[in-house]
Each structure stands twice: as C-alpha cells, then as structure tokens.
Amino acid sequence: AHETTKQSIGATASGFALVIVDIPARALSEPFAYGVPTTLKGVVSIGTCVLVPFGNRPAAGYVVELGQSLQELTGTEGLDPGRVRFISAALSDPVFSHTAPAAAQWMSQEYAAPLAECLRLFLPPGGTPRLRKDLDGSWQLVPPAIEPKQERWVYLTDHGREFEPRANAARQRQLISALACGPVTTRELRLLCPDMTSAIRSLERQGVVSVEERRAWRGNAAGTTSLSSASAQRPDQLTQGQLQALAAIDRAYEAGAGDVVLIDGVTGSGKTEVYLSAIEKVVAHGKTACVLVPEISLTAQTVGRFRSRFGEAVAVFHSRLSAGERLDQWDMVGEGRARVVVGARSALFCPMRNLGLIIIDEEHEQSYKQRSSPRYHARELAAKLAQLSGCPLVLGSATPSAEAMARSAQGEFGGVSWQRTQMLERPSGAVLPRVRIVDLRREFARGGRSIFSGALRQALLDVADRKEKAIILHNRRGFAPFLLCRECGCVPTCRHCSTALTYHEHNHSLVCHTCGETFRVRPYPAPGSACPRCKSRYLAKMGLGTQQVEHALRELLPADVEIIRMDADTTRGKDGHRRVLEAFDDAHTAVLLGTQMIAKGLDFPEVTMVGVINADYSLHMPDFRAQERTFDLLEQVAGRAGRAGGSSEVIIQTYRPDDPVIRAVAAHDRELYSEPDLAQRKEARYPPYVRLANIVAQARNPRAARACLERYMAILCRELAHTSAALAPKPGGEVEILGPNPCAIERAHDLYRYHILVKFPLTAPVPQALSRSAALSAPDRSVRLTVDVDAYDL
Numbered sequence: 001a002h003e004t005t006k007q008s009i010g011a012t013a014s015g016f017a018l019v020i021v022d023i024p025a026r027a028l029s030e031p032f033a034y035g036v037p038t039t040l041k042g043v044v045s046i047g048t049c050v051l052v053p054f055g056n057r058p059a060a061g062y063v064v065e066l067g068q069s070l071q072e073l074t075g076t077e078g079l080d081p082g083r084v085r086f087i088s089a090a091l092s093d094p095v096f097s098h099t100a101p102a103a104a105q106w107m108s109q110e111y112a113a114p115l116a117e118c119l120r121l122f123l124p125p126g127g128t129p130r131l132r133k134d135l136d137g138s139w140q141l142v143p144p145a146i147e148p149k150q151e152r153w154v155y156l157t158d159h160g161r162e163f164e165p166r167a168n169a170a171r172q173r174q175l176i177s178a179l180a181c182g183p184v185t186t187r188e189l190r191l192l193c194p195d196m197t198s199a200i201r202s203l204e205r206q207g208v209v210s211v212e213e214r215r216a217w218r219g220n221a222a223g224t225t226s227l228s229s230a231s232a233q234r235p236d237q238l239t240q241g242q243l244q245a246l247a248a249i250d251r252a253y254e255a256g257a258g259d260v261v262l263i264d265g266v267t268g269s270g271k272t273e274v275y276l277s278a279i280e281k282v283v284a285h286g287k288t289a290c291v292l293v294p295e296i297s298l299t300a301q302t303v304g305r306f307r308s309r310f311g312e313a314v315a316v317f318h319s320r321l322s323a324g325e326r327l328d329q330w331d332m333v334g335e336g337r338a339r340v341v342v343g344a345r346s347a348l349f350c351p352m353r354n355l356g357l358i359i360i361d362e363e364h365e366q367s368y369k370q371r372s373s374p375r376y377h378a379r380e381l382a383a384k385l386a387q388l389s390g391c392p393l394v395l396g397s398a399t400p401s402a403e404a405m406a407r408s409a410q411g412e413f414g415g416v417s418w419q420r421t422q423m424l425e426r427p428s429g430a431v432l433p434r435v436r437i438v439d440l441r442r443e444f445a446r447g448g449r450s451i452f453s454g455a456l457r458q459a460l461l462d463v464a465d466r467k468e469k470a471i472i473l474h475n476r477r478g479f480a481p482f483l484l485c486r487e488c489g490c491v492p493t494c495r496h497c498s499t500a501l502t503y504h505e506h507n508h509s510l511v512c513h514t515c516g517e518t519f520r521v522r523p524y525p526a527p528g529s530a531c532p533r534c535k536s537r538y539l540a541k542m543g544l545g546t547q548q549v550e551h552a553l554r555e556l557l558p559a560d561v562e563i564i565r566m567d568a569d570t571t572r573g574k575d576g577h578r579r580v581l582e583a584f585d586d587a588h589t590a591v592l593l594g595t596q597m598i599a600k601g602l603d604f605p606e607v608t609m610v611g612v613i614n615a616d617y618s619l620h621m622p623d624f625r626a627q628e629r630t631f632d633l634l635e636q637v638a639g640r641a642g643r644a645g646g647s648s649e650v651i652i653q654t655y656r657p658d659d660p661v662i663r664a665v666a667a668h669d670r671e672l673y674s675e676p677d678l679a680q681r682k683e684a685r686y687p688p689y690v691r692l693a694n695i696v697a698q699a700r701n702p703r704a705a706r707a708c709l710e711r712y713m714a715i716l717c718r719e720l721a722h723t724s725a726a727l728a729p730k731p732g733g734e735v736e737i738l739g740p741n742p743c744a745i746e747r748a749h750d751l752y753r754y755h756i757l758v759k760f761p762l763t764a765p766v767p768q769a770l771s772r773s774a775a776l777s778a779p780d781r782s783v784r785l786t787v788d789v790d791a792y793d794l
C-alpha cells in the first residue's frame, strides 16, 4: 500500500489503462485497470506490451483501452483512483492495431470462442516479451521466441566510386564491380565468390566500402511468380463496369462508415484490375489496404500481379511461410513499410496502420471460414474491422455467396450499407465461353465407356491441333477410387472411421483420408486378394483417380502435348503450386488436369477449352449448400476459358443435364438455379435467412456423446428462455433445435460423432447463449464438445 501511494503522487495526471495480463492462470481473459505514470505518457497506447505489478509478481500484458477517468474506463463507480497500481514500463511499440481489442471481443461473442483465443490471433508471430522466474526467485524478461534477423550489407562509399584498385588485386576489382549497382549482402557476395572476406576488410580499411547491419525481410520473394501471362500492365482504359465499381468504392470510402461493395463480375471481367486501382488511391492517401485471396491463389499469379504494381510495399501471408518469414512480413506491416497486405484469411490480424480498404476476392470461397476455434468467417470479421476503421469492404466474385446476394438485395446489413455492382462483360471484347452439356446417359446408351465422351475427345484433339491449351477438371471428391466386392457388395471402410477407404493404384494400398491409416491390398484379378467380409476374390476397382485420367489423356493426345497434373500430390512443398503453374505457363501446347483447385482464379490467356469429367458429384452431397457449391465450381472453372478473346468452349459431362445448376451454368445465368434454391432455403429456414450453429459431441462411447448433447440442449433451452421470451425454443418459435443426430461422418479417429443444429434469427444474441451453455454443461474429459456458429460442414 505504501508503494502505491508513493507512485500515485507523480502519476495521476496521465489517465488510466485497461490491461489484459498475459499469465497462464488469467488466460488473457479479463482486463485490469492500471494507472499510466506521467513518465509513460504518450508512450503507452492501445496494443502496447507493458510490464505491470500483478498480485505479488510482475507480469506482461497488453493495453486494450485508455481513458481519462477510471469510472469511464471500467464502467463502475466507487473505484478509488488512489488505490490503483501503475504500469511499470512499456516493453514494446504497439503489437496490435487499435481496432484489435474490439474485434477480438466481437469475435469471441459471435463465434462462441474464449476471448483469449481471439485476442491471441492478433499477437505477432513468435509472441511478445514474457516474464520468467529464475531459480533465485527473480523475474527475468524473456524476448519473443522468434527474433528479427540481421544482414550485413556492403556498399561503395563516395570515395569508393572513384577508387581504382591495383591491377593485380583481382578480388578487389571483382568486389567493386559487384557493388557498382548498389549494396549487396555479404551472403550474396559469398555466393559470387567464396573468399571475399579479406578483400572486404581491406577495402573497408581504405574507406572504399562500408559494411552496415540491416534487418533482413524474409519471405519477400515467397509467392512471387514470374508467369509471363500474369497481367502486370495497367490497361489503357477501364471498362464501364470497372469505372462503376470504382465509383461505388469511392463513395463508400468517402462515407467512412464501413460500407460494403459487392462486385458481382463474371469471370475475367477485370475485378483484379478494379482492386489494383482502388488500392492505388488508398495508398496515395497514405493508407493501408488489405486483400484476402483464397489460400490456393496465393502461391500463384495474384501475388505476382500485386507485386508488379506495388513492388516492395506488398506484404504476403500464406500458410507456407516459415515462422521467421511470417514475423518479418508482420513487422513490415507494423512499421508501415508494407502498405498493401495480401494474404489468406489470417492476414486480417496483422497490425495494419491506418486501414483504408479491405478487399475479399472470391468472396464465396468456403475456405474463408476457419474450421478450428475461433471458428470465425473472414467475411464477417472483415466487415467488423471495416466498420471499426471506417473504411470500405469490397467483396468480389463471379459467383457471390447467397449471404452477399441477400444482404445487397436488402441494401443494408449489420448497420452498414451493402451495395451490389455488376460487371457483365469481359474487357476488350472477350466473350464468355460457349458451354456444351454432354448427357452421359445417352453416351452410355450408345456404348460409350470411355472417360471422355465423343465431344470431349474431339475438343481435346482440336486444342492439340491448334496448339493451344486446355484445362480438365476432375473433381475427385466423392469420386476417389475405392474397392467394391462384386459378390457381397461391401466396400472396405476404415476401422477407426466410417469412411470408405480410397484405393491408390500405384502401390496397391487402401488409405483412409480421414485418419491416414493405410492397408496393402491386391485387387482383383491379382491372386490372393480378398474381401474383408466374405473373403471373395472379386474386389473390383470403382471410381476414377486423377492419375487414371492422366493416363487416358496421354493415350489420346499426340506426344507434343504436355499433360500437367495439379492435385494434392503434385503440389506438395513450399513452391508446389507455383512449379505446376509455371510448367503450364511455359508449355507450348498443354492440358492442365486437376482437382477443384484449378477452378480458382487462374488467368491463362491461351486456354481455349475447359472440360469437366463429371459435374454431378457435389449435387448429391447432404448439404443445403450443395447446389451453390456445384454452381460455383462449374461456373468458376468454365471461366478459365477464353480470357483473351477469341472463341472458346466448355464441355460439361453429366448424368443430370436437366438439373437447374447445370442449366444455369450452360446459360451463364445464375438465377436459373438460385431463385428456386433460395426460395427453398427461405421456406426451410436455412442461411442466409437464419443463422445456423452446429454443436458436435465426440466420444469413444456413443452414448456418452449423445448424453452430453441432451444435457447441453436442456441447458441451452433454459439459457435462451432467460435471454428473452421470444428466443425460448418452442414449436414455430424463432429458435429451432434439431437433433441429436449422428454426423454425416459418424465415426472418425475412433470417436463417435453426434450433433445438434440450432437455427436462429440473424440478429438474435444466441451465440452467447450457445457458449454459456457449453461452459455450463461441462462435459467430462471423455467427450469433446465444439460449438460452430455459421457452420459449413454439417
């Protein structure tokens, strides 16, 4: 108490701070109030990592709010300012932006996740300074686990530029000529010539060169690509649609309220060009722009396009960065060196200063939903951040999500304006490809047994003739090869999961794609193969692997056509995607064969034909979004054709030519499927008209999982009734609870999985009740309970 009084004398004037204390027991949950001593006035701001007294120990923490009076800050009266303890020191510059605390708070509420988990996402990779107790009982400050890296740069001094080395000093000559165009790192010099060290030292003594330590910015080359067709050039003139979109963004920028602009632009209509122009303006105003792209596009062309326009000012975040690279990209943003951030959804967490624009490309992508806690959706978080920063959020897609369409139809959502702007044409006269539907039932009736229908085969041969390029989509999901017993009809499934095992031909193994377990087999007609159930020898291979399609292409096409496969196997490693795409770009005549990853954002002007082996797979998925997902995939992959103008064609093979989704793709007319689909969702109360939470319980014992959910439901009903009478679950009520039922994959990793679905109105405070109920139902350790709000995988 004596200490407090002494400190408070010099310190009352500078106000107070709420600090989240970073010690395990407190788990970053609730903030505590501290005084800001005058010595730290102006040094401490939101996001500063500070040292504070906590109980009888010191602790590190983060400032999440500042205020002049204690009462204003804590919202409670009666706190005695004289008794508040003081921040002892500032340990860093702000580690997160001033919007982070509010965004984390919002995430925690909306997605039923602990606040600590949410706030942690905003902390730098490698962490912040921590305190550690030494053996002698004293507290030591430990720096973050990952540290910046220094590099030594050698450069010519003014004197050095005039300097003429002696004729026999070959090393010195070599060194000086290497430095003629600017500073070079010692590491690079060593690559040039292994024993440069003494030459550097000697020239340094003579004042010819100077050596300087500078921070290395790792990760800056990652994700760049030198694809020749990546369009770096700024077009001479923007299209009408592009100008309209830019005007809408301008208005949202001026409004400064976090308004949303949805660019609904057909594939190849020049959306990326709109992003680039909008970013140029924002950067010219001294602000930062953040662009989210689906993970898969990041290693490919998009980054190249941004780099060629904005050069060094671009920071890139993707999952294949090393920890050091991630830290350096993060700090480039924090220090204001990078003014454009391009990344997957996690880029939203980096410390962007003065945020002026957020863009989400391919807004409909499901990968924007995080699949582990906190299970946030990047689109919703971006909307929140835009609102907190007063900057526009731009969503772009050729196949906007049902959510974005519904909100822009309404013109307003979550208190901000949502506006849709359309771009219906491709620039410079390029037209959307013609789509041909091949009815596989007729093909079969005519005796066609090949992977390729007559039409697709001919189209492929034509591409080869014309020396152009083609893309073939073979969507493996639901199509993976499996073994089937011809006698008893059984399909081998995993011992730990309820999934069918996938057959891998090259090493005759059966692999569980849920848990990875592998079995060796010898399929029919190899001797000795046997059905696990009836021991029959007739195990036949069903389904179709990408490799098999590759073989069929090889047989069909002349040898000068390159066949490039793009799937999980060929794109491993840091540069996997880039290597494959560069090979396709470099090739003269080629077919790119791939899984759904090829549908996303590729821009290869020479592609004149796109083929889809079988369009139907995802129509049968037990998911209310099955139609939307299938349409997105087909429309996107079709959009890879004919981007440079000229005639182009898409051939879609299907057993369901009359399905509204297939007809919509054929006509490039989304509404053919979306109108009935949305009407159906409205009727059945599905998103985007309500929100949907999926609560899953997993346990080795199926009864334990079910019991846990039943307890949860009882508590949830009580909590909801407590929140408001309108939310109390009852027949025909606003909140609907379905289940418990087994999950679509009923068993995985030896755990049985059950779930309940909760449907609730868009703005009801149900997520809080969901998370409170999870805490209150306190499942024992044998049951794992997860709450997924706005769930995608049901």
Ligand code: ADP
Pocket: 231, 235, 236, 237, 238, 239, 242, 265, 266, 267, 268, 269, 270, 271, 272, 273, 274, 427, 428, 603, 643
């Ligand atoms: P999207 O992002 O909508 O798929 P892109 O921005 O990739 O479309 O544009 C498709 C192609 O059209 C690119 O090669 C791009 O360079 C080109 N392009 C974009 N805008 C224009 C324009 N105004 N004039 C001419 N070409 C353009």
Ligand code: ZN
Pocket: 485, 486, 487, 488, 489, 490, 531, 532, 533, 534, 535, 536
């Ligand atoms: Zn059998």
Ligand code: ZN
Pocket: 494, 495, 496, 497, 512, 513, 514, 515, 516, 517, 749
């Ligand atoms: Zn398994």
